[in-house]
Amino acid sequence: MTAQSEPSKDPAIRAFAITLGAFRVKAGLGKKELAEKLGYTPAYTSQVEAAKNVPSPRFAEDLNTLFGTEAFTELQQNIMDARTNGLLPPGFIDYVDQESRASLMYIFEFGVIKGIFQTYDYACEVLRSGRAAEEVEQLASKRMERQKILARDEPPQIVAVFDEGVIRRTVGGREIMRDQIARLVEISKMPNVTMHIVPPGKGAYPGVMGAFTILRFDDGPDMVYTEGYLGGSITGNAANVRGHTVHFDLIRGVAMSADDSLEFLHAAWEGL
Known part of the structure; x- marks a missing residue:
C-alpha cells in the first residue's frame, strides 16, 4: 500500500496507529528498534504509526506475537471492514444487517x-466490472461471510425463485458456472431451503420487473429489499411489503416445482 503524505482521517486506521504507538512506548522501544524486531523497514512501521499507511494482516499478526495480544488483528480487520463497506452500494449495508436477523x-x-448462494469465483466475476482487483477480492470475501447464515444453528427458512436465464447465462466461463450450479444443487438440498426455477417460454411473467427479497422476522415487521442499477432500497412499509408478497406468489406460481427445478439444475450442469 502506498503511503499518504498526510495522516488518514479514517477512524479505524487512526485507532490502529494510536494503539501501536501506545504498545511501543509501553515496551520501551524506539521506532527503529520496533522495526528491527519485526523485520520491517523503519519507514513502513513509522508510516503505520503515523496513520499514513494501512497495516497488512501479516504486520498485525507480527505485532500480536511481539506484544502478546490479539488486539492488532482485530483492529486491522476493522480497517478492512470499513474499506469494504465503503465500496458497497447505497442501502446495501442496511440490507445485510437485516438479512442476518431474518427468520x-x-x-x-x-x-x-x-x-448468499454464490461461489467465490462467480462472485468475483459479477463484481469485477469497473473495480480494482483488491476491491473485488474484498467484496467477494464479504459476500462469502454472509453465507454463514446458511449453516448457523437456526438458519433462516428460504424460498428462492430464479429465472432460468440466471442459470443459462455463463458468468466467467464453463468451469466457474459448473461449480456455481453444483453449489446451487447442494444448497437446494438443505432442509431449510426451497428452490424454484422459472422455466423457458413464460414470456412476460410478473418477475420481469426485477429482483427483490422479502425478509420476515420473529421480533419485528416484514421488510422488502429492491435492487437498482446504482444501489438498493429496504423498507418496512406495509403496503410495499404486501404488494411484493403478492408479486412473489405470482412468480412462484409460474415456476417449476422444487423437484423439477432440481432436475433442471442437474441438466444445466451436465450440459456445460
Whole structure:
C-alpha cells in the first residue's frame, strides 16, 4: 500500500496507529528498534504509526506475537471492514444487517444468482466490472461471510425463485458456472431451503420487473429489499411489503416445482 503524505482521517486506521504507538512506548522501544524486531523497514512501521499507511494482516499478526495480544488483528480487520463497506452500494449495508436477523426469506432473482448462494469465483466475476482487483477480492470475501447464515444453528427458512436465464447465462466461463450450479444443487438440498426455477417460454411473467427479497422476522415487521442499477432500497412499509408478497406468489406460481427445478439444475450442469 502506498503511503499518504498526510495522516488518514479514517477512524479505524487512526485507532490502529494510536494503539501501536501506545504498545511501543509501553515496551520501551524506539521506532527503529520496533522495526528491527519485526523485520520491517523503519519507514513502513513509522508510516503505520503515523496513520499514513494501512497495516497488512501479516504486520498485525507480527505485532500480536511481539506484544502478546490479539488486539492488532482485530483492529486491522476493522480497517478492512470499513474499506469494504465503503465500496458497497447505497442501502446495501442496511440490507445485510437485516438479512442476518431474518427468520424467513423470499428471494426472487432475474439477473444473477443471489449473493448468499454464490461461489467465490462467480462472485468475483459479477463484481469485477469497473473495480480494482483488491476491491473485488474484498467484496467477494464479504459476500462469502454472509453465507454463514446458511449453516448457523437456526438458519433462516428460504424460498428462492430464479429465472432460468440466471442459470443459462455463463458468468466467467464453463468451469466457474459448473461449480456455481453444483453449489446451487447442494444448497437446494438443505432442509431449510426451497428452490424454484422459472422455466423457458413464460414470456412476460410478473418477475420481469426485477429482483427483490422479502425478509420476515420473529421480533419485528416484514421488510422488502429492491435492487437498482446504482444501489438498493429496504423498507418496512406495509403496503410495499404486501404488494411484493403478492408479486412473489405470482412468480412462484409460474415456476417449476422444487423437484423439477432440481432436475433442471442437474441438466444445466451436465450440459456445460
